[in-house]
Amino acid sequence: MKIVFLDAGTMGVTxxxxxxxxxxxxxxKDSSREEALVRAADAEVLIVNKIRxxxxxxxxxxxxxxxxxAGTGTDNIDTAACARHDVSVRNVAAxxxxxxxxxxxxxxxxxxxxxxxxxxxxxxxxxxxxxxHTDPENPFTEACGKTLGIVGMGAIGQKVAxxxxxxxxxxxxxxxxxxxxxxxxPSVSLDTLLEESDVISIHAPKNERTNGLIGYEQMLRMxxxxxxxxxxxxxxxxEADLARAIDEGIIAGAALDVYEKEPLPxxxxxxxxxxxxxxxxxxxxxWASVEAxxxxxxxxxxxxxxxxxxx
Numbered sequence: 001m002k003i004v005f006l007d008a009g010t011m012g013v014t015x016x017x018x019x020x021x022x023x024x025x026x027x028x029k030d031s032s033r034e035e036a037l038v039r040a041a042d043a044e045v046l047i048v049n050k051i052r053x054x055x056x057x058x059x060x061x062x063x064x065x066x067x068x069x070a071g072t073g074t075d076n077i078d079t080a081a082c083a084r085h086d087v088s089v090r091n092v093a094a095x096x097x098x099x100x101x102x103x104x105x106x107x108x109x110x111x112x113x114x115x116x117x118x119x120x121x122x123x124x125x126x127x128x129x130x131x132x133h134t135d136p137e138n139p140f141t142e143a144c145g146k147t148l149g150i151v152g153m154g155a156i157g158q159k160v161a162x163x164x165x166x167x168x169x170x171x172x173x174x175x176x177x178x179x180x181x182x183x184x185x186p187s188v189s190l191d192t193l194l195e196e197s198d199v200i201s202i203h204a205p206k207n208e209r210t211n212g213l214i215g216y217e218q219m220l221r222m223x224x225x226x227x228x229x230x231x232x233x234x235x236x237x238x239e240a241d242l243a244r245a246i247d248e249g250i251i252a253g254a255a256l257d258v259y260e261k262e263p264l265p266x267x268x269x270x271x272x273x274x275x276x277x278x279x280x281x282x283x284x285x286x287w288a289s290v291e292a293x294x295x296x297x298x299x300x301x302x303x304x305x306x307x308x309x310x311x
Contacts, residue, residue, distance in 0.1 A: 002063070003304070004040055005047040006031040010070065014293040018301040019047075040064070045304055048076065055081040066090065066307045068300050071287070073205070090303040094155055095295040096287040101159035103286035104201050104231045107255035108148075108164075110280055111199070111227045113140045117277065144168030149197030151213070152204030152232060153182040160201055161185055172196065176204045176213070194221040199229060206233035216241035216250075225252050231286045234259040243269035246278050253278035257286045 001023030005016075009029035019025055023045070031039055036051055037060045044063050046053070049070040058064065058081055067077060069091040082089050110116065121127050121135050148164040150157045150173040161171045161184070171185045172193060180187035190213070193200065200222070204210045214228065215238040222228075228251065230237050239260055245251050256270070262284055264270065270279060 001045060001304075001308070002026075002043050003045040003047065004028075004043040005070070006036050006039060006051045007049045007070075008047070010049045010288075011293055011297065012288070014290075014297050016297050018298060019304065022301060022304050045307075047300060050076055052076050053082065054078045055084075058082065058085045058087065061087075066304065068303050070296065070300060072096075088307055090307065092296050092299040092303070095299055096289070096292040097155045097159055099289035099292035100156050100203070100231050100286040101163060102289070103257055103282065104156075104160050104203070104229055105163050107229045107231075107257070107280055107282070108199050108201065108227070109143065111229070111253055111255055112143055112146070114138055116280070142168075146170070146198035147172060147196050149173065149188075149193040149200045150185075151193070151200060151202045151236070152176050152210075153180075153185070153187075154203060156231070157201075157203040158182060158184070160203065164201075169199075176207075176210050190218070191221060194218055195223075197226060198223065199227045202228070202230040202232040202236050204232045204236060206235060210236045212236075212238050214238065214241075216245060219245040219250050222251050224249060227252055228254040229256075230254070231257045234262065240269045243273050247274050253280075255280040255282075257282045258284055 003019060003023045003025045005027035007030050008027040028039060031051060037057065040046055040061050042063055043061060045066045045068065046064060047068045047070055053067055053076065055078060064087050066088045067082060069077060069089065072091055072093050074089060074091050077089055079089050117138050118135065127135065144167060146169050148169040148171050150161055150171065153161070153173040153175060157173065164171050172188050173182065173185055174190050174193045175187055213236050219241060228237050228242065242254055246253060273279060
């Protein structure tokens with residue numbers, strides 16, 4: 001069996017011995033469109049993360065039987081075209097729930113707790129040069145008693161909600177699908193969530209209902225002391241509007257792990273605010289804990305086994 005991973009760079013140093021044991025396995029850190037067409041020509045199994053698989057691509061892969069998505073979202077794969085070519089598509093769900101929830105809570109606590117400010121106070125020598133045993137200039141606020149508003153109460157949203165509750169936060173949520181399946185926390189309108197939340201944590205997919213969901217007009221409804229954390233998809237909170245709202249003091253700040261374009265362009269307004277200290281970033285790594293990537297590699301191997309059935 002010829003197995004080709006076209007953009008394995010996202011997996012870092014994660015061992016993929018379990019996949020390699022299933023056949024003739026070749027991995028590439030990254031592949032341009034032209035390179036991918038050549039490298040996939042004789043593949044029976046393709047593993048991709050962001051490589052686009054479409055009708056043209058499939059016309060160059062006559063032996064292909066299975067496309068494995070190295071993640072959950074399959075928006076880079078034309079599943080209808082794959083069906084026409086009798087190519088199965090399998091993704092991996094729920095492998096990164098704990099990882100993404102932890103990243104979101106990390107950002108929430110860093111925003112409320114001014115973690116990077118305090119770190120810099122000590123490392124810069126300001127603390128050592130001072131006369132006080134403490135720094136009274138930028139006091140942090142407690143999570144306990146704050147309202148955590150979650151946009152999208154799926155598995156990740158529910159995990160964040162449980163941790164927030166353990167911190168003493170009141171949890172409310174907005175259902176982007178309108179179904180409000182979770183009965184453990186109050187489901188509210190978007191306007192209510194915007195007005196009442198001290199922290200808004202986004203954990204929704206990007207679709208026609210969520211693209212541009214929180215723009216400048218919505219931010220005007222928020223508390224001036226409130227924060228936005230986005231671990232869902234870039235563009236659910238409009239980036240240019242977010243930068244403007246932070247500069248104008250409409251909201252207190254934000255933390256982002258996902259972006260409309262990735263990597264984040266040098267000219268992004270998020271990188272050119274007059275108050276960079278109010279924004280925290282991580283480079284789309286919430287999904288990528290050591291444990292999450294190990295689960296992902298294992299489940300991809302299992303997807304290949306399931307496709308071909310017992311030996």
